[in-house]
Amino acid sequence: MNEGHIVTRFDQELEHLNSLILEMGQLAINQLTEALDSLANEDTEQAYNVIARDSKLNDLDSQSNDEIIRLIAKRQPVARDLRELIAIGKIVSDLERAGDEARKIAGLTIRFFEPGNKPPSNEILTDIHQLAEYVCKMLQLSMTSFSEQNMKTAGKVVRRGLKLDNQLQSIIRRLTTFIMEDPRNIGHFIDIVLGIRALERFGGHAKNIASHIVFIQTGEDLRHVADDEFLKSIGKH
Amino acid sequence: MNQTAIEFSKSIERNISDDPLNDPNYKTVGEVTVPNAAMTTKNVDVHYGDKQAIFNVSLDVGRNEVLSMIGPSGCGKSTFIRCLNRMNDTIDSCRIEGDIRLDGEDIYSRNMDVVLLRARVGMVFQKPNPFPKSIYDNVAYGVSLHGLSNNKSELDDIVEDALKRAGLWDEVSDRLNQPGTGLSGGQQQRLCIARAIAISPEIILMDEPCSALDPIATAKIEELIDELSQRYSICIVTHSMQQAARVSQRTAYFHLGKLIEVGATDIIFTNPSHRLTEGYITGRFG
Amino acid sequence: MNQVALIQRGLARRYRLEKRFKTYGLTAIVCSVAFLVFLLGTTFLNGYTALLQTYIAVDITILDSDFDGDPSEDLLSKGDYSGIIKRSLREAFPEATKRKEKSELYRLISSGAQYDLREKVVDNPELVGQTATFWLLADDEVDVYMKGRIDPTIPEKKRRLKDRSIAWIEQLRNQGRIKRNFNILFFTNGDSREPEQAGILGAVVGSVFTILVTMLLAFPIGVAAAIYLQEFARKNRFTDLIEVNINNLAAVPSIIFGLLGLAIFLNFFHMPRSIPLVGGMVLALMTLPTIIISSRAALGAVPPSIREAALGVGASPVQTVLHHVLPLAMPGMLTGTIIGLAQALGETAPLLVIGMVAFIVDIPSSPMDPGTALPVQIYLWADSPERAFVERTSAAIMTLLLFLIAINGLIVLLRKKFERRW
Ligand SMILES: Nc1ncnc2c1ncn2[C@@H]1O[C@H](COP(=O)(O)OP(=O)(O)OP(=O)(O)O)[C@@H](O)[C@H]1O
Ligand SMILES: [Mg+2]
Numbered sequence: 001m002n003e004g005h006i007v008t009r010f011d012q013e014l015e016h017l018n019s020l021i022l023e024m025g026q027l028a029i030n031q032l033t034e035a036l037d038s039l040a041n042e043d044t045e046q047a048y049n050v051i052a053r054d055s056k057l058n059d060l061d062s063q064s065n066d067e068i069i070r071l072i073a074k075r076q077p078v079a080r081d082l083r084e085l086i087a088i089g090k091i092v093s094d095l096e097r098a099g100d101e102a103r104k105i106a107g108l109t110i111r112f113f114e115p116g117n118k119p120p121s122n123e124i125l126t127d128i129h130q131l132a133e134y135v136c137k138m139l140q141l142s143m144t145s146f147s148e149q150n151m152k153t154a155g156k157v158v159r160r161g162l163k164l165d166n167q168l169q170s171i172i173r174r175l176t177t178f179i180m181e182d183p184r185n186i187g188h189f190i191d192i193v194l195g196i197r198a199l200e201r202f203g204g205h206a207k208n209i210a211s212h213i214v215f216i217q218t219g220e221d222l223r224h225v226a227d228d229e230f231l232k233s234i235g236k237h
Numbered sequence: 238m239n240q241t242a243i244e245f246s247k248s249i250e251r252n253i254s255d256d257p258l259n260d261p262n263y264k265t266v267g268e269v270t271v272p273n274a275a276m277t278t279k280n281v282d283v284h285y286g287d288k289q290a291i292f293n294v295s296l297d298v299g300r301n302e303v304l305s306m307i308g309p310s311g312c313g314k315s316t317f318i319r320c321l322n323r324m325n326d327t328i329d330s331c332r333i334e335g336d337i338r339l340d341g342e343d344i345y346s347r348n349m350d351v352v353l354l355r356a357r358v359g360m361v362f363q364k365p366n367p368f369p370k371s372i373y374d375n376v377a378y379g380v381s382l383h384g385l386s387n388n389k390s391e392l393d394d395i396v397e398d399a400l401k402r403a404g405l406w407d408e409v410s411d412r413l414n415q416p417g418t419g420l421s422g423g424q425q426q427r428l429c430i431a432r433a434i435a436i437s438p439e440i441i442l443m444d445e446p447c448s449a450l451d452p453i454a455t456a457k458i459e460e461l462i463d464e465l466s467q468r469y470s471i472c473i474v475t476h477s478m479q480q481a482a483r484v485s486q487r488t489a490y491f492h493l494g495k496l497i498e499v500g501a502t503d504i505i506f507t508n509p510s511h512r513l514t515e516g517y518i519t520g521r522f523g
Numbered sequence: 524m525n526q527v528a529l530i531q532r533g534l535a536r537r538y539r540l541e542k543r544f545k546t547y548g549l550t551a552i553v554c555s556v557a558f559l560v561f562l563l564g565t566t567f568l569n570g571y572t573a574l575l576q577t578y579i580a581v582d583i584t585i586l587d588s589d590f591d592g593d594p595s596e597d598l599l600s601k602g603d604y605s606g607i608i609k610r611s612l613r614e615a616f617p618e619a620t621k622r623k624e625k626s627e628l629y630r631l632i633s634s635g636a637q638y639d640l641r642e643k644v645v646d647n648p649e650l651v652g653q654t655a656t657f658w659l660l661a662d663d664e665v666d667v668y669m670k671g672r673i674d675p676t677i678p679e680k681k682r683r684l685k686d687r688s689i690a691w692i693e694q695l696r697n698q699g700r701i702k703r704n705f706n707i708l709f710f711t712n713g714d715s716r717e718p719e720q721a722g723i724l725g726a727v728v729g730s731v732f733t734i735l736v737t738m739l740l741a742f743p744i745g746v747a748a749a750i751y752l753q754e755f756a757r758k759n760r761f762t763d764l765i766e767v768n769i770n771n772l773a774a775v776p777s778i779i780f781g782l783l784g785l786a787i788f789l790n791f792f793h794m795p796r797s798i799p800l801v802g803g804m805v806l807a808l809m810t811l812p813t814i815i816i817s818s819r820a821a822l823g824a825v826p827p828s829i830r831e832a833a834l835g836v837g838a839s840p841v842q843t844v845l846h847h848v849l850p851l852a853m854p855g856m857l858t859g860t861i862i863g864l865a866q867a868l869g870e871t872a873p874l875l876v877i878g879m880v881a882f883i884v885d886i887p888s889s890p891m892d893p894g895t896a897l898p899v900q901i902y903l904w905a906d907s908p909e910r911a912f913v914e915r916t917s918a919a920i921m922t923l924l925l926f927l928i929a930i931n932g933l934i935v936l937l938r939k940k941f942e943r944r945w
Binding site: 322324327329351352353355356359360361362364366367368369378379382383429432433436 | 757758826828829830831832833834835836837838839842846847851
């Protein structure tokens with residue numbers, strides 16, 4: 001199948017849809033990095049910007065949805081085309097939700113550094129930064145995998161997801177020691193755990209996207225299987 | 238997108254010949270046999286004179302199953318389906334090899350009576366072809382030909398039943414004596430279906446039955462096929478992917494005289510195995 | 524825009540061409556219609572007078588002595604009616620005394636008149652011993668003169684009707700003793716040497732028998748052959764050869780078929796000469812290729828989908844042909860048959876060869892009786908020297924045309940009956 005569709009218009013429409021997705025992916029990644037920046041720089045204004053920009057993602061989400069519905073109605077896709085459209089629909093929601101998670105991180109900045117609030121110690125925040133970088137890389141990989149339709153890259157995302165769990169465990173353990181050191185940190189602790197939880201979700205969406213890409217390629221739905229089985233499955237193809 | 242490489246590796250890994258057209262030992266992807274088949278074909282080759290139109294096709298038709306055949310124009314769908322009730326006998330240059338059995342009986346053997354075979358394996362053609370006779374006579378012809386009714390009232394019942402099942406009764410009940418050729422294209426096609434089912438065949442072959450019909454008439458015929466499949470086995474050749482997807486349980490993809498892939502329609506239309514099948518149904522040039 | 528201009532430039536030329544072509548076609552049609560009108564017109568003008576026949580009233584006294592004094596049943600038919608008529612004529616024109624004058628006088632009345640008179644007397648024996656006025660059939664020269672086709676101004680030597688006869692005719696006319704009646708004899712008599720007694724019925728009956736034989740032989744055989752060749756025969760060298768031969772036969776001159784008939788039916792099978800049965804058989808041979816070719820074309824024009832439909836519901840090949848293909852092809856086959864039969868009906872040459880040109884007075888009562896056919900009759904009469912045969916020739920032509928129209932009409936009717944849309 002080296003050639004595209006006989007109806008080249010269909011290819012163009014798919015191409016356009018793909019570019020929307022890549023744009024969304026880029027936006028979601030930017031949102032997260034900017035939210036982290038705002039957290040690092042204690043810049044609430046930037047945080048507000050991030051929150052405001054989330055609507056852009058929502059717009060892209062509905063735009064992509066419309067496009068997908070139109071394409072299904074117009075082209076009546078089957079086989080790979082059908083899988084691609086359905087998967088893209090899901091990728092879109094995952095990206096939109098990932099954006100929501102980024103917004104939550106921006107929310108943290110506002111909670112911590114709004115004038116009158118007591119900021120947490122930097123030490124507590126390092127975990128967030130580390131984890132954020134990690135999941136951000138996951139989404140980046142997912143988007144590369146999407147743009148190249150490359151299952152190997154998708155596999156990398158899943159492998160990262162495997163390590164994500166371990167990381168979370170150790171972060172929680174570390175935070176527990178902080179609380180024991182200074183029980184006044186308990187307020188921040190809950191916020192931080194929520195932030196971490198958001199980042200974990202962000203990574204989960206990245207992993208979902210990877211599984212959607214595998215679905216496009218193979219038709220196998222791997223979202224709900226254990227990660228090692230996922231990897232085995234990819235290896236088969 | 239590095240699609241080609243992926244597809245290629247996919248083919249290699251699933252052990253699918255990538256170039257079935259030049260591979261004389263090409264083996265169809267998917268399950269060609271079904272348990273308790275109504276009709277079985279094995280290693281069928283068809284030649285028109287020197288030209289080979291069908292290459293080593295094996296395909297079973299299951300009981301109460303709708304089997305759709307798809308493929309590019311000239312790939313031999315009609316040729317194959319016409320082998321199943323020996324319609325190809327009418328073509329002098331046509332030569333058929335292989336093994337085709339109806340209920341285990343070789344239909345090309347000397348003992349097989351062609352008339353009986355065609356009564357058991359009915360056919361509906363691409364172009365509606367009612368006889369230039371009345372609507373009633375169109376349906377009654379095969380019935381009285383085979384002596385399936387004992388008297389006039391029985392014949393009337395059979396005709397009415399066939400027309401009802403073909404979804405045509407309400408439209409023609411008050412003009413049974415008018416010529417069948419005076420009906421609209423869709424009505425004519427349903428008349429031809431009524432004619433075919435009036436003699437209660439075991440298998441109905443349909444060669445692009447909806448190619449000349451509007452969506453409503455098509456829908457009516459698809460509904461009819463659905464209903465008929467409760468009682469009969471149906472083979473349908475169609476150029477409409479959607480139609481194949483809608484009506485059939487199994488789908489066979491032909492390409493240049495070879496049966497490339499056969500499988501459950503659900504699978505074929507969501508995740509076909511062969512790149513040619515995929516290319517064809519998604520509208521890419523394979 | 525440029526393209527529009529380009530097309531427009533050519534348009535005028537294209538329309539001119541079209542117009543010219545239409546004109547050619549119209550001219551051709553006008554020409555053929557003109558020829559047809561001329562042909563039919565002259566035929567009719569020459570022929571319509573043959574529908575009338577001149578009769579002369581003669582006072583005839585039939586004496587007992589004409590029958591040797593004993594006018595019994597038996598003897599009535601043996602009387603010398605010719606003598607009676609001659610005597611009556613002498614009495615009517617006593618001025619004719621010389622031998623030559625007398626024979627000229629006798630020639631006013633047809634030689635067939637005596638048989639007519641005899642019939643009347645036999646039917647009414649009481650006429651014997653009485654004097655009655657009888658309308659007697661006039662001679663053909665008198666008839667021709669009465670129809671104004673003899674110019675009395677040309678020198679007497681150059682015409683057969685002499686001045687003296689013309690005077691007598693005029694005298695009779697003035698006395699109201701001459702009249703013209705509808706010429707029934709023409710339609711009830713067979714051929715005769717005497718134009719006034721010559722009729723067309725023998726030829727018509729001969730033609731009917733001939734064409735009946737032709738139709739009964741050629742149509743079923745032709746249709747059967749066509750069906751076999753078109754529907755059942757495998758295509759191979761042999762059938763190709765047959766096909767080529769049939770096409771060639773259609774172009775063979777008809778006289779060859781006559782010679783074939785002569786060789787086979789007469790010389791080999793020793794069938795009688797001059798009979799419509801043999802004529803019909805020969806014409807059937809001649810018509811067969813036409814019927815076969817057109818029937819095959821008609822069968823070939825039946826859409827294959829109908830055949831497939833019939834085979835598809837389990838009809839056998841023969842049933843398919845008989846139930847579906849043949850009814851649809853019938854109109855076309857009948858058209859071919861019309862053409863073939865019309866051709867056969869007008870055919871002379873093969874009939875000449877098998878002897879249907881013989882002079883036969885009796886009307887055939889079966890295809891086994893010697894007879895002739897309309898076109899042969901036309902040929903015979905056209906060849907006769909008597910002036911009166913000219914109009915009869917034309918009348919015979921009209922009869923033949925009517926005959927053709929009747930046959931065409933019949934087959935068109937049949938065709939209408941079979942014609943169905945599909
Ligand atoms: N009567 C015939 N004589 C010779 N070749 C034939 C004949 N009928 C079909 N063929 C050839 O056999 C091949 C298969 O034809 P077939 O009609 O089966 O195709 P098909 O798949 O039904 O196509 P379509 O979708 O256009 O109906 C074609 O290449 C065609 O040219
Ligand atoms: Mg076909």
